[in-house]
Each structure stands twice: as C-alpha cells, then as structure tokens.
Amino acid sequence: MRRSYKFFALMILSIVSLSAYAQSVTQLGTYLKPSEAKLLYTDSVVRHTTLRPYVLNANDSLFLKEDSTTHKTWLGRKLWDEHLLQVRQPDFDLYLDFLPDFQVGRDFNNDRTTWLNTRGFYIGGRIGKQFTFYTSFYENQGVFPLYVDQSTRTTGVIAGQGEVRNYGNGGFDYSYAAGRISYTPSKYFNFDLGYDRNFIGDGYRSLLLSDATAPYPYVKLTATVWKLRYMMMWAQMIDRESPKFDYQNGYRKKWGVFHYLDWNISKKVSVGLFENVIWQDADSLGKRGFDMSYLNPLLFFRPVEFANGSPDKVLVGMTAKYKMLPKFTWYGQFALNEFTAKEFFAGDGYWGNKWGAQIGFRSFDIFKIPNLHFQGEVNIVRPYTYTARKPVVNGVVNPNNGKPTNNYVHFSQSLAHPWGANFEEFLGIVNYSWKRFDFRGQFTYGYYGLDPQGMNYGKNILLPYDTRVSDYGNHIGQGITTNLFYGDLTAAYVLNKKYNLRIETGLTLRSENNSNGNNSTAIINFGLRSSFRNLYYDF
Known part of the structure; x- marks a missing residue:
C-alpha cells in the first residue's frame, strides 16, 4: 500500500502548486434538495x-445566501434556524450538527414491526477562501422490511452503506462514515x-456512476475552462466476493479511474463524454497495485488498456441535456460496456452487446404552482452489462470461486444502477413544498429477469459473463x-x-411477482429524521 499513499501525496502536492488566486467555495452533495435542484x-x-x-464558487452566490434568523432565544434559534454549533469568522467557519434518524413502522403484509435507531453527527466548515471540509459518522441499529432484510442477508451489506452484523431479534447493526476536503486554488480548478x-x-x-454504493476513497480533480468542465478521478474499490489473502490485508482491492467531460454547447444544450477502467489490485500470484498507465488524465483509456494486454474492464458513455423551456429540461444517458456492430444490427440478441440507456425530464413549478416539481425517467439495461470475465492467471482460470474482480461493483453493490442489469424501469417523482411542509411521492414500475439457482441470465452483475446461458437470443x-x-x-x-x-x-x-409467486409489502412509518444522504430502498 506504500505506493498508493505516495500516489495520493503526489497528487495533493501537484494540485496545490496550481494555486492562482482565492475565491469562496463550498459544495452541494450528491443529495440535492428540490429547492437546490430548481x-x-x-x-x-x-x-x-x-x-x-x-x-x-463566487458566481453561485444564489446558493450561498444565509437564511435569516427569525427566533430571538438561543433554544429557538438552535431548533429552527441554526446549526447546533456554529462559529463564523472572516477567515474561518465551523458548524456541527447531531443527525438523528429514529423511525418506527409496521409492515402489515408480513406482520413485521420495523424500526431504525441512527445517531449521527456532521462537522463541516471553511478555512480561508480555498478550503472546505466535512466529515460525518452514523451508528445504526434496525429491523428492516422483509425484502430489504433478505437482500442484506444475501450480500452481507445494507443498501448504499456498509457491512452488517446481526443485532437482537432479526435486526442489523452497522456504521457509516464519509468525509472530504475540497481545495479550490482558482476559478479553473477544484481538488x-x-x-x-x-x-x-x-x-x-x-x-455511468451513481451514489447507490458504500463510500470509497478517491482523489478527484475538476477543471473548468470556457464552456467545458473536465473531471478526473482515481478511486480504490473493495472486492468482497473474492477470498481474502490474509487477515492483515482484509478484503481484496481494485482500482477505478474515471474521466468525464461536460460541454455546455449553448444555453439550452449540453453533452458529456465518460470513460472508466476498473482493474484488480492483486491476483493470487502477487500484487499489481496502481497502474501508472492510467495516471495521465488526458489519455483515452481503450488504447492504453489494449496496450496492457486487455486485462481490465472498460466502460464508456455519454450524457445529454436539453433545456426546452425555462422550467423544463430533458436529459439522457447512454452506457456502453461492449459493442459488436454486426451482431447489434442483426438483432439476434448477441450477449456481447451490453449497453444501457436513460431518458428523463425535470419540470419545476408545474401548472404554475410554486414549488410543485415533477421528474420522470426511463432506464433500460441489457443483460450482462457491467459484468466481467473470470480472472485468469498465467492462462489458468483463477480459483477465486470463479468470481470476477474487475466488474463494475464496489462492496458487492453496483456502481451504476442498483438493479444491476437485465431490466427496464419507469419512474416518476413529485415534490411539493409549502412553508415548512414537504411532500414527496415516488412511483416506480419495472420488470427484470431473475437468475434461477445455478444459472446466469444476466441480472446479477457479480457473476462472470463466462457462465452465461447462451450467446444469442438474449433479451431484457x-x-x-x-x-x-x-x-x-x-x-x-x-x-x-x-x-x-x-x-x-x-x-x-x-409488490414483486413472477411465476414463483407474489411478495408484497405495505408499511406505514413515523420518525424524526435528519440526513443529507441518498439511500435507495426502491429495489
């Protein structure tokens, strides 16, 4: 791991040297409030x-406004208007909050009482005009709906969070930690x-890359010039599916490198290009470590990966956005894992045509009602997309239970859509806010093909594509x-x-139904909640 530490230290020093002039900076997380999205x-x-x-940055003063304080007493301000602890100085800000998530519910269809007891804290702030930071930690115990319980026991991981331990009668105990340091030396760079x-x-x-997994360590550089924004990120992922080498090294690791270029062509049209490589950190005969071939932030990955002997997994894609009206925007994505033009246009269901597509829209203040927002979206992913082959060492299939190490997975969870592959999904989300009241509705319909015991039809992306049931005739x-x-x-x-x-x-x-039967859930929940995380239980 020493080479990994040296690499991160080198990246920090090289970016610090880019400093030109200071400006205020902060970040909106992956969780966006409806008002922020608007x-x-x-x-x-x-x-x-x-x-x-x-x-x-300084041009985003619209987001940086401070809310006014309407209560005069200390208790009133802390309950309604302010952080639990906040210190504001000309060159330094600090805030701390206690983040509870206390819920109790009843699953009437499965005669099951659910509950969640989360105690978390969040510390964030600013140092000077260039550095911002935050750290958060959550300790959790809970009993979940039956379908979440079954999924968690299968993978050993709670959705979007971490590894679980049994707790009490049918419950789980787990923790979650995250944090980041952001440095903006100029209007052109963010580290x-x-x-x-x-x-x-x-x-x-x-x-392409979602926030549906557990956190992971990364180094990211974002450059903004003219109408372009370019992101380069190097990250280390966890491979829980392969056996550990020994107790001291823990789970096996793998590396991911990501490039993304976003171009605002006009006030209405934007497009983006994406590429990624995932490679294993070590095999059974020795350690490969960080591959310096992927360090250059301006290279196209496919020729480099081919020059390395094609041992790694490449994913490419694109995004697009069209602002049709001032408060109505279309968006879309296309992800390409593999592609064979001859087979694609033949329409014979060739397994190697692995791709996914998305189209959706965001609309705000619909029917001219302030703060009434609607989002609609369709997602389609072909079977075997995001999967990888069995690892091979010296021409021999690695005996790691036949599990690939370089699939598009971190901590047994998909780095893209949480459903994996082999599905179609249609969803709608409506938000409405009035004063301090907030209402949200989500409706999702999807269909997918589950894998029978011992067979691989392409939904479970933890399975190697070498075990596919057929080369042709594959369909969603x-x-x-x-x-x-x-x-x-x-x-x-x-x-x-x-x-x-x-x-x-x-x-x-x-409600989930197929030829094996119907599994249904009906839950009413009550709670006191505080969180800035996206947690996805809609699977």
Missing part, C-alpha cells in the same frame, strides 16, 4: 449540472480528496421474468433546514 436547472446562468457533489460517493448525470438514477427480462411496483408517499414538517431535521410520516407499497 436553482440549478432554472437559473439564467448556464451551469454544469451532471457532476455531483456540485462545486460552488477533492475524500472517502465518499460521487454521481454523474442529471437523473434520479445514473447508468429473460430468466424468471418479474414485475415490480414500488410506491412511496411521505409528508414531513421541517424543523430546521440547516440540517434537514424533520418530523416525517410515510406509506410504502411494494
């Missing part, structure tokens, strides 16, 4: 909206060192064709906007 997409300033966390999640796209989902929904409906309604009263403290109640309906 400002990003409807403001007259042309913005790069596809990279989250979203880097804010980000963190242990967190990232997101590329304008949608609710991303087929193959395997055990399954239909899923998911509906979620929440109503909340926001106590403190600074750290999203709210009293919330909700109703969740879920």
Whole structure:
C-alpha cells in the first residue's frame, strides 16, 4: 500500500502548486434538495449540472445566501434556524450538527414491526477562501422490511452503506462514515480528496456512476475552462466476493479511474463524454497495485488498456441535456460496456452487446404552482452489462470461486444502477413544498429477469459473463421474468433546514411477482429524521 499513499501525496502536492488566486467555495452533495435542484436547472446562468457533489464558487452566490434568523432565544434559534454549533469568522467557519434518524413502522403484509435507531453527527466548515471540509459518522441499529432484510442477508451489506452484523431479534447493526476536503486554488480548478460517493448525470438514477454504493476513497480533480468542465478521478474499490489473502490485508482491492467531460454547447444544450477502467489490485500470484498507465488524465483509456494486454474492464458513455423551456429540461444517458456492430444490427440478441440507456425530464413549478416539481425517467439495461470475465492467471482460470474482480461493483453493490442489469424501469417523482411542509411521492414500475439457482441470465452483475446461458437470443427480462411496483408517499414538517431535521410520516407499497409467486409489502412509518444522504430502498 506504500505506493498508493505516495500516489495520493503526489497528487495533493501537484494540485496545490496550481494555486492562482482565492475565491469562496463550498459544495452541494450528491443529495440535492428540490429547492437546490430548481436553482440549478432554472437559473439564467448556464451551469454544469451532471457532476455531483456540485462545486460552488463566487458566481453561485444564489446558493450561498444565509437564511435569516427569525427566533430571538438561543433554544429557538438552535431548533429552527441554526446549526447546533456554529462559529463564523472572516477567515474561518465551523458548524456541527447531531443527525438523528429514529423511525418506527409496521409492515402489515408480513406482520413485521420495523424500526431504525441512527445517531449521527456532521462537522463541516471553511478555512480561508480555498478550503472546505466535512466529515460525518452514523451508528445504526434496525429491523428492516422483509425484502430489504433478505437482500442484506444475501450480500452481507445494507443498501448504499456498509457491512452488517446481526443485532437482537432479526435486526442489523452497522456504521457509516464519509468525509472530504475540497481545495479550490482558482476559478479553473477544484481538488477533492475524500472517502465518499460521487454521481454523474442529471437523473434520479445514473447508468455511468451513481451514489447507490458504500463510500470509497478517491482523489478527484475538476477543471473548468470556457464552456467545458473536465473531471478526473482515481478511486480504490473493495472486492468482497473474492477470498481474502490474509487477515492483515482484509478484503481484496481494485482500482477505478474515471474521466468525464461536460460541454455546455449553448444555453439550452449540453453533452458529456465518460470513460472508466476498473482493474484488480492483486491476483493470487502477487500484487499489481496502481497502474501508472492510467495516471495521465488526458489519455483515452481503450488504447492504453489494449496496450496492457486487455486485462481490465472498460466502460464508456455519454450524457445529454436539453433545456426546452425555462422550467423544463430533458436529459439522457447512454452506457456502453461492449459493442459488436454486426451482431447489434442483426438483432439476434448477441450477449456481447451490453449497453444501457436513460431518458428523463425535470419540470419545476408545474401548472404554475410554486414549488410543485415533477421528474420522470426511463432506464433500460441489457443483460450482462457491467459484468466481467473470470480472472485468469498465467492462462489458468483463477480459483477465486470463479468470481470476477474487475466488474463494475464496489462492496458487492453496483456502481451504476442498483438493479444491476437485465431490466427496464419507469419512474416518476413529485415534490411539493409549502412553508415548512414537504411532500414527496415516488412511483416506480419495472420488470427484470431473475437468475434461477445455478444459472446466469444476466441480472446479477457479480457473476462472470463466462457462465452465461447462451450467446444469442438474449433479451431484457429473460430468466424468471418479474414485475415490480414500488410506491412511496411521505409528508414531513421541517424543523430546521440547516440540517434537514424533520418530523416525517410515510406509506410504502411494494409488490414483486413472477411465476414463483407474489411478495408484497405495505408499511406505514413515523420518525424524526435528519440526513443529507441518498439511500435507495426502491429495489
């Protein structure tokens, strides 16, 4: 690991040397409030909206305004208007918040009481005009709906968070930590060192890089010049599927390098280009480590990967956005894992045509009702997309349980869509805010093909594509064709906007049915919540 530390130190020193002049900076995380999304997409300033966390500078004063204080007593200010602890100085800011997530619910269809007991804290601030930082930690115990419980016990990981331990009678105990340091030496560069999640796209989902996984360590450089914003990121992922080498080294690691170029062609049209390589950190015969071939931030990866003997996994893609009306924006994505033109146009279901597509829209203040927002989205991913082959060492298939190490996965969770592959999804999300009341509804319908025991029809991206059932005739929904409906309604009263403290109640309906039967869930939930994370339980 010494080479890894040296690499990160070298990156920090090289970016620090780029300093030109200072300006205020902060970030919006991967979690966007509806009001923040509205400002990003409807403001007259042309913005790069596809990279989250979203880097804010002096031109984004619209986001940096301080909320007014309306309460005179200390208790009133802390409950309604301010951070629990905040210190403001000309060259230094610091704030600290306690983030509870206390929920209790009832799953009537499965005669199951659910609950969540989360105690978290969040510390953030600014040093001078160039550095911002935050760190957060959550300790959790809970009993979850049956479908979440079953998924967690299968993978050993709670969705979007971390590894679990058994707790009490049917519950889990787990923790979550994240943090980042952001340095902006000039209006052209931002340097980000963190242990967190990232997101590329304008949608609710991303087929390129999503925030549906556990956090991971990364180094990221973002450069903004003219109408272009270019992101380069190097990250280290966890491979839980392969056996550990020994106790001291823990889980096996793998590396990911990401390039993304976003171009605002005009005030209405934007396009982006994406590429990624995933490679294993070590094999059973020795350590490969960080590959210096992927260090150059301006190279195209495919020729480099080919020059290395094609041992790694490449994913390319593109994004597009069209602002049709001041408060209505179309967006889309296309992800390409492999492509054979002859087979693609033949339409014979060749397994190697592995791709995903997304189209959606965001609309704000619909029907001229302030703060009534709607988002619609369709996601389609072919079977075997994001998968990799069995690892091979010296011409022999590696005995790591036949599991690939360089698939598009971190901590047993997809780095793209949480459903994996072999699915179609249709979803709609509506938000409405009035004073301190906040209402949200989400409705999702999808169908996918589950993998029967011992067979690989392409949904489970942890499986190697070498074990596919057929070279031809593959189609979305193959395997055990399954239909899923998911509906979620929440109503909340926001106590403190600074750290999203709210009293919330909700109703969740879920129905999954196929030839093996029907699994349904109906839950009513109540809670006191505060969080700035996207946690996805709509699977």
